Amino acid sequence: MRIGANVETVSVPACIYRRGSAAPTIQSYRRAVDTWVEGIMLRIAPLWALTGWIVLVAVNIGLAIAVSLSGAL
Structure with a gap:
């Protein structure tokens, strides 16, 4: 699993099992899933950060x- 990879460099392996090669192992499937999940998380992370800022601003405005309205100021 690559740490800190750019979104453009993360992609799901197109073909884990090639004809004439050894059968895929659990490790190869796990590596493919790890790469796939990391790619999704790299795409979602900025959205989570933006959502956090929106919630923070909304709470501050609400307060x-x-x-x-309470006349405390």
């Missing part, structure tokens, strides 16, 4: 409105 500001609540404080201003």
